[in-house]
Amino acid sequence: MDTGKTELTAEAQVAKIFEWRRGFNTIHLIDVGVRLDLFRTLREAAPLSARDLAERLGLVARYVATWCLTAYGQGILDAEADGRYRLAPFFDNILGDSRHPRYLGGYVRLGTGVAAADFDRCPEAFKSGAVYPFQGRGTEFARAIALSTQGLQVAAARKILPGLDGLDAQLRAAGTVLEIGCGTGALLVQLAKAYETARLVGVDIDAESIEAARADIGAAGFGKRIDLRLGQVSDVVAEGSVDCAVMIEVLHEIAQEIRPAVVAQVARALKPGGWFVVVDETYPETLEEARQPEYRFPLQTGFEELLWGNVIPTRSEQERLVRDAGFSGEVRRDIIGEGFTVLAVRR
DSSP states (O other), X not given: OOOSOOOOOHXXXXXXXXXXXXXXXXXXXXXXXXXXXXXXXXXXXXXXXXXXXXHHHXXXXXXXXXXXXXXXXXXXXXXXXXXXEEEOTTHHHHTTOTTSTTOOHHHHHHIIIIIHHHHHHHHHHHHHOOOOOXXXXXXXXXXXXXXXXXXXXXXXXXXXXXXXXXXXXXHHTTOEEEXXXXXXXXXXXXXXXXXXXXXXXXXXXXXXXXXXXXXXXHHTXXXXXXXXXXXXXXXXXXXXXXXXXXXXXXXXXXXXXXXXHHHHHHHHHEEEEEEEEEEEOOBOSSHHHHTSGGGHHHHHHHHHTGGGTOOOOBHHHHHHHHHXXXXXXXOEEEEETTTEEEEEEEO
């Protein structure tokens, strides 16, 4: 009987391994291109021969030629008839412009610069249960996290928050946004650009992140408009004082045993009718879900951040958290990007 399924073969399984191995090499090729400014230079001056590219950056021509030809083979670069290279379509922004919302060079660097070291620790950690948490890794780590999620920050400031009922008008009338787990303050900067009169408050429990945020926000010219506070929400934010509370890639980083208390603190800080917005991953609850496309990225993140002590919540846990905190309105749920969940609920 014909089931319509292609028969699985050993050769097909072997091909998967080679495909994944090529992906591993390609990620490191991109890492080299980011760290050595190859992408930025091609964005600004292409088309360039490999030799010209090497000369501009003071690099070894043979190495750059191999990098270019490999990147061309992978479709990251295109080439003119005379062999000069340029970035393939859209990679000028995705890999060549760190200011662009679609830039993913930071996400690649997070993998090669941070996750790779954690993966090296995995065999021993699997035996000992050791955890290497987010906090205490230093300001460069905090900035790497911020750069890897900047597309979400831009989306939150320009699309997600303005799309919520009544919130855009409130923020333009000096309403208040609270960011929980503000890190280096990148979202707050985006909100300051979008809303000139809004009151912006960032809270984090990591002193190094707050220190980096003060420096970055000051450099952006918003030091007087953004209020940064170190500590727990309940200790540093008054009850019923904010119109919107936001978590960007933070919920899954909060230890499971204290998540209910933190979400309850957020509910307490909101005014009646205020919005609570969460952008995070949603972990599969069943084997069937684990092979659905929208769960690929959450599964990847769950393994990548395993040694950080992070546990990604399932849909049931997300909704239980907001209900137990006293949110009784409709829980809006959308999927954006490669598998990020956007939750929005009113107080």
